[in-house]
Structure formats: C-alpha cells, structure tokens
Amino acid sequence: MAVYTDVTDEALADFLGEYDIGALIAFRGIAEGVENSNFSLRTDAGDFILTLYERRVEARDLPWFLGLMQHLAARGLSCPQPLRGRDGAALRRLAGRPAAITSFLPGVWPRRVRTEHCRALGETLARLHIAGLDYAPIRRNALGPDSWTALLDRCRTHADLVQPGLLAELDAALARILPAWPGDDLPRGQIHADLFPDNVFFLDRAVSGVIDFYFACTDLLAYDIAICLNAWCFEGRTFNKAHAALMIRGYESIRPFCAAERAALPVLAGGAAIRFLLTRLYDWVNRSPGALVTPKDPRDYLHRLRFHLLAEDARAYGL
Amino acid sequence: MAVYTDVTDEALADFLGEYDIGALIAFRGIAEGVENSNFSLRTDAGDFILTLYERRVEARDLPWFLGLMQHLAARGLSCPQPLRGRDGAALRRLAGRPAAITSFLPGVWPRRVRTEHCRALGETLARLHIAGLDYAPIRRNALGPDSWTALLDRCRTHADLVQPGLLAELDAALARILPAWPGDDLPRGQIHADLFPDNVFFLDRAVSGVIDFYFACTDLLAYDIAICLNAWCFEGRTFNKAHAALMIRGYESIRPFCAAERAALPVLAGGAAIRFLLTRLYDWVNRSPGALVTPKDPRDYLHRLRFHLLAEDARAYGL
Numbered sequence: 001m002a003v004y005t006d007v008t009d010e011a012l013a014d015f016l017g018e019y020d021i022g023a024l025i026a027f028r029g030i031a032e033g034v035e036n037s038n039f040s041l042r043t044d045a046g047d048f049i050l051t052l053y054e055r056r057v058e059a060r061d062l063p064w065f066l067g068l069m070q071h072l073a074a075r076g077l078s079c080p081q082p083l084r085g086r087d088g089a090a091l092r093r094l095a096g097r098p099a100a101i102t103s104f105l106p107g108v109w110p111r112r113v114r115t116e117h118c119r120a121l122g123e124t125l126a127r128l129h130i131a132g133l134d135y136a137p138i139r140r141n142a143l144g145p146d147s148w149t150a151l152l153d154r155c156r157t158h159a160d161l162v163q164p165g166l167l168a169e170l171d172a173a174l175a176r177i178l179p180a181w182p183g184d185d186l187p188r189g190q191i192h193a194d195l196f197p198d199n200v201f202f203l204d205r206a207v208s209g210v211i212d213f214y215f216a217c218t219d220l221l222a223y224d225i226a227i228c229l230n231a232w233c234f235e236g237r238t239f240n241k242a243h244a245a246l247m248i249r250g251y252e253s254i255r256p257f258c259a260a261e262r263a264a265l266p267v268l269a270g271g272a273a274i275r276f277l278l279t280r281l282y283d284w285v286n287r288s289p290g291a292l293v294t295p296k297d298p299r300d301y302l303h304r305l306r307f308h309l310l311a312e313d314a315r316a317y318g319l
Numbered sequence: 320m321a322v323y324t325d326v327t328d329e330a331l332a333d334f335l336g337e338y339d340i341g342a343l344i345a346f347r348g349i350a351e352g353v354e355n356s357n358f359s360l361r362t363d364a365g366d367f368i369l370t371l372y373e374r375r376v377e378a379r380d381l382p383w384f385l386g387l388m389q390h391l392a393a394r395g396l397s398c399p400q401p402l403r404g405r406d407g408a409a410l411r412r413l414a415g416r417p418a419a420i421t422s423f424l425p426g427v428w429p430r431r432v433r434t435e436h437c438r439a440l441g442e443t444l445a446r447l448h449i450a451g452l453d454y455a456p457i458r459r460n461a462l463g464p465d466s467w468t469a470l471l472d473r474c475r476t477h478a479d480l481v482q483p484g485l486l487a488e489l490d491a492a493l494a495r496i497l498p499a500w501p502g503d504d505l506p507r508g509q510i511h512a513d514l515f516p517d518n519v520f521f522l523d524r525a526v527s528g529v530i531d532f533y534f535a536c537t538d539l540l541a542y543d544i545a546i547c548l549n550a551w552c553f554e555g556r557t558f559n560k561a562h563a564a565l566m567i568r569g570y571e572s573i574r575p576f577c578a579a580e581r582a583a584l585p586v587l588a589g590g591a592a593i594r595f596l597l598t599r600l601y602d603w604v605n606r607s608p609g610a611l612v613t614p615k616d617p618r619d620y621l622h623r624l625r626f627h628l629l630a631e632d633a634r635a636y637g638l
Contacts, residue, residue, distance in 0.1 A: 001348040006430050007430065008430045008431045009427060009429055009431070009433075009521075010426070010431075021445060024423075024427060025425045025426075026423075026425050026426060026427065026520075027427040028349055028350070028351060028359065029349065029350025029351055030347055030348065030349070030350055031322045031348025031349055031350045032347060032348050040347065040359065042425070101333070104345075105345075106344045106345050106361070107344075107345060108328060108331070108343060108345065108346040110328055111325050111326060111327045111328060112327045112328070112329075114328075114329075176483075201345075202328075204346070205342075284533070
C-alpha cells in the first residue's frame with residue numbers, strides 16, 4: 001500500500017496540460033501496490049490511473065511494458081491502456097519519476113480466493129499468453145533463475161536471523177532446482193510474472209481486468225502458472241489442490257500444456273516460491289526503519305517451497 | 320496511508336446488500352488517512368467512500384460525528400454525507416469494525432500550501448464554526464489540554480531517546496501553557512480539531528470539501544485556528560506569517576475574533592503544537608516493528624512549539 005512520491009498541484013496541473021483529458025476533478029492516492037505510486041485521477045473526461053514508476057522498475061523497460069499492454073488490449077485482453085498526450089507520447093516525467101496515465105478498469109480484486117475465481121483466472125492467463133505470442137520485443141526476466149544465487153548472496157549474512165537454518169535450506173533448494181530448470185523445450189512467450197490476486201479484477205465472477213505488468217517479461221509460459229499456483233492456491237500453509245486443478249483446467253481449456261510443461265510443474269512452482277521468497281527476504285533484511293511499506297514476511301514462501309519440493313509430479317497440483 | 324482492515328468480497332457484498340446503491344463496479348483502498356481504513360467504492364449509482372473505523376475512534380462517538388457531518392452539510396458546508404441503508408441506519412459493522420458509507424467529494428488536497436489556499440481555508444473554517452453552532456450534542460475534546468500531562472507521562476521514559484532534553488522541554492512548556500489556557504470567556508462550539516491540508520479538498524482555488532471529522536469535538540473555536548496555524552503555515556521550520564495573516568483574515572471576514580481570542584492565540588497555538596507533538600511522540604515511542612504506517616516524526620512540532628512560546632501576542636501571526 002503505497003504512495004512513495006507525492007505530486008504537487010502545480011506539477012500535476014502542468015502534467016495534465018500535456019493531455020486532452022479535460023479539467024481535474026479528483027486525485028487520490030491508491031493504497032494497493034508496493035512497487036510504484038498510483039493515484040486515481042478523475043477529470044471531466046472520466047477516470048484514469050496515474051502511475052509514478054519507482055524502485056524496481058527500470059525506466060528503459062517502460063516502453064516495453066506499455067507496448068505489451070497496448071498489444072494485449074488490441075487482442076481483447078482487458079488491461080490498462082496507456083494514454084497518449086498531445087505530443088503522442090504515453091510516457092513522460094512527473095515529480096522526478098517516469099510517469100504515465102492509463103485507463104481505469106472496473107472490478108474488485110479478490111481478498112479471499114474462492115472456487116469461482118480459479119477457472120476464470122486460468123482462462124485469462126492462457127488468453128494473455130496467446131495474445132502475447134506476436135508481441136515481438138523481448139525482455140529477459142531480471143528475477144529469473146539466473147538471478148537467484150546472486151540475490152541469496154546479498155542476504156547471506158542475515159538470512160538466518162529471519163529463521164535459523166534458512167540459508168542452508170535455500171542453498172539446498174537452489175542446488176536442487178537450478179540444475180533441474182527446464183530449457184528451451186518448453187514454450188516461451190510474454191508472461192505477467194506477478195499475477196497475484198490484487199492484480200486481477202473480477203466483476204460478476206468474470207475477470208474484468210488484469211493490471212500491473214511491470215514484472216512482465218519473456219520467459220517460459222508455464223512459469224506463469226507456477227507463480228499463480230503459489231499466489232492463488234495456498235490458504236496460509238495449506239495448498240488447495242481443488243483450486244489448483246480448476247485453475248489449470250481453465251488454462252488448458254484455452255491452451256493445453258505439452259508433456260514437458262506438465263512434467264516441469266513441480267520444479268517451476270518451487271522456483272517461483274524461491275523467487276518471491278528471495279525478493280521478500282532481500283526487502284526484509286534491507287528494510288529501513290522509516291520505510292513507508294512494511295516488508296512482507298518471507299517465511300510464507302518457505303512453506304510453499306517445501307510443498308513444491310515434496311511434489312513428485314503434476315498430480316500434486318490436481319492434474 | 321492506510322488500509323488496516325481488508326474486506327472480503329462476500330462481506331462487502333452482504334454489506335452493500337443493506338443499501339439501495341446498485342451493483343458494485345469498483346473497490347480500491349485509499350492511501351490517504353492514518354486513523355481509519357478508507358476505500359473508494361463505485362456502484363452503478365455513483366461514487367462513495369467506505370470507512371472502517373479503527374484505533375482512536377470510539378464507536379460510541381460515531382453517531383455524534385455522523386450527526387455533525389449531516390448537520391453541517393444541511394447548512395451548506397461540503398462534507399461527506401453518511402448514506403442510510405434500507406433500515407435507515409447509517410452506521411453498521413463490517414469486518415469486525417464499525418463502518419459507514421459516505422458520499423464522494425470532488426477536489427484535490429494541496430500537497431504544498433500556496434497563498435491562494437489560505438484565505439479560502441480561513442473562510443471555510445469560520446463557516447464550519449457558524450454552521451455547527453446549533454448542533455446541540457456535546458463531545459468533549461479527548462485530546463484537549465486536560466489530557467496532555469497524562470499523555471506525556473506515558474512517554475516519559477522514552478521521550479529523551481527521541482531527542483535529548485525533550486522531556487524537560489515539554490514539562491516546561493506544559494507548565495507555562497496549561498495555567499495560561501483560556502477558559503469560558505472564549506466562544507465555544509463544534510470544532511474540526513484536525514484540519515490538516517489532506518483534509519481539505521480544493522477545486523479551482525475554492526474549497527470543494529472538508530473531510531475526516533473523527534477528531535471533531537466541542538471546544539474553543541479559536542483553538543481550531545490555532546491548529547490550522549500549525550498545520551498550514553509552517554514550511555519546514557519556517558513560519559509563513561503572510562499565509563497565517565491571509566488565513567485569519569479569511570476567517571474574520573465570516574466570524575471576527577473577540578479581543579480575548581486574539582490575545583489567546585499564542586497560548587492556543589502552543590497548545591495545538593503540544594497536542595500533535597504528544598500524540599506523535601506517543602505513536603513514535605509505542606510503534607511496533609510490523610506497523611503498517613510509519614509514525615510521523617514528533618520533532619517537527621517541537622520547532623513549531625518553540626515558535627509559539629516566543630510569540631508575544633497575535634501580531635506574531637500577522638494580525
């Protein structure tokens with residue numbers, strides 16, 4: 001929940017002057033989101049979202065993200081649409097940060113995942129993957145498996161303060177998962193890579209929008225499902241296999257997995273758990289006392305990682 | 320910036336079922352506000368704010384607050400209007416907290432106070448005071464001068480960790496301000512008591528709304544101006560006398576001060592600085608490592624307090 005950078009009225013007025021969206025009516029910070037500063041913006045032309053890009057988002061990647069969102073929307077996926085100013089640019093600067101205005105999407109993100117969300121989520125993810133297939137530009141996954149060892153190294157001295165034995169357990173998990181990581185025999189494409197419940201809006205049991213594409217990248221498509229297995233299918237420490245099965249069934253109703261993808265699911269899901277565990281661990285050990293956002297407890301993902309390491313094959317996920 | 324309590328879709332749907340406001344379209348947490356959890360709520364009937372009351376707000380005071388807001392709006396002050404459900408009640412429970420839906424107000428709160436805001440703010444505050452005069456119910460100021468000694472006592476052992484010498488300085492300030500505190504010779508009425516810039520919306524240089532009445536109480540009217548002098552007229556440690564003069568001139572164009580109010584301004588402003596210093600100090604020394612909201616630095620108000628203690632009379636504020 002965050003507004004890291006606030007925007008003065010004058011700077012906002014100047015910024016809005018670059019667009020044909022009428023007069024300002026309201027401007028409020030949005031609590032959701034931990035990476036960027038988001039504001040809901042109302043003008044007499046309608047509702048919009050203003051995002052200031054912070055921290056982990058590289059400015060040079062922004063055209064790729066905005067381009068992907070436009071590409072996906074043109075193929076029917078409901079996602080925020082970057083608004084172009086009078087000069088044709090969608091990206092400019094505000095309060096010292098790269099900034100963009102995007103369209104407002106209706107819907108409510110599920111605070112508690114219910115059965116009815118799972119199939120629709122799987123279908124939407126598959127549609128996102130198919131819509132992204134002809135988006136040619138490539139963005140490598142900066143938080144992919146080749147980054148994990150270095151990320152753990154940066155937490156090495158503090159990891160065991162979070163939980164005794166954590167460092168050894170993560171070293172062992174990496175030693176098991178990295179050599180087993182699937183290669184180019186699995187289909188690749190544009191993935192969301194951060195499809196948590198607060199990034200998916202629902203209206204009347206249907207997905208009304210997908211947001212927050214700022215971790216999206218070109219990677220194994222099945223890795224996106226592996227992330228969703230972690231993000232949607234655990235209730236505390238308990239894995240909800242029925243939810244996972246519904247999600248995967250929904251996905252496969254649009255894009256069936258190949259045998260290699262099914263076989264790789266436990267390794268991909270374990271890797272996804274490590275990815276979120278490591279970034280949370282890094283944020284946890286490097287948190288500053290005056291931080292605006294409380295870092296999330298990395299240990300939630302340790303229990304998920306252990307579950308995936310015990311999974312023998314895709315049947316653990318209800319396949 | 321805060322959403323302390325989140326609301327599940329089912330609980331929200333049940334809650335909205337008590338109102339005639341149509342189907343849910345969107346529901347997002349609002350970053351602003353440190354005391355309660357606020358959400359912007361859109362239905363096909365329009366836009367609303369949903370508030371869950373947390374922490375410092377006493378449930379038994381809520382009818383008083385909501386009643387005041389209705390009273391002020393009926394007299395032309397733009398402030399949130401509690402929505403009544405089918406049962407006629409404006410207040411019910413959600414996610415284990417008292418909760419209410421209020422109307423959405425247009426406008427933008429000033430991130431940086433400019434000259435043009437000050438007169439309009441003063442006028443609005445005077446209109447609020449006049450509109451409140453015939454709101455009969457009384458709510459004593461739970462954070463008034465009779466609470467300050469006890470509040471300081473609860474920070475006594477930690478105050479000097481925040482700044483060496485702070486405890487002695489606050490003891491001395493209280494010893495000077497409390498005996499000088501004005502009594503019933505000053506006009507009393509309903510005051511907002513927390514009129515910071517983020518509680519006042521502007522549109523086109525005019526005040527479009529006043530929000531967050533959950534510290535409002537029955538107290539000296541001039542104390543409200545004293546709070547605004549602290550909240551609006553300091554830029555860092557520097558007092559902007561021109562802004563203060565404009566604010567007071569705006570106020571007096573609607574409701575002129577009596578001589579006793581003018582004379583009491585330095586004491587009232589010093590007391591207001593102590594009130595915010597003490598609650599921030601309390602939150603600072605009692606903060607928990609996992610707190611959602613970073614406590615504000617109490618020392619900002621120490622510099623304001625020192626300024627007021629040096630003020631000889633109302634001329635210090637541009638009168």
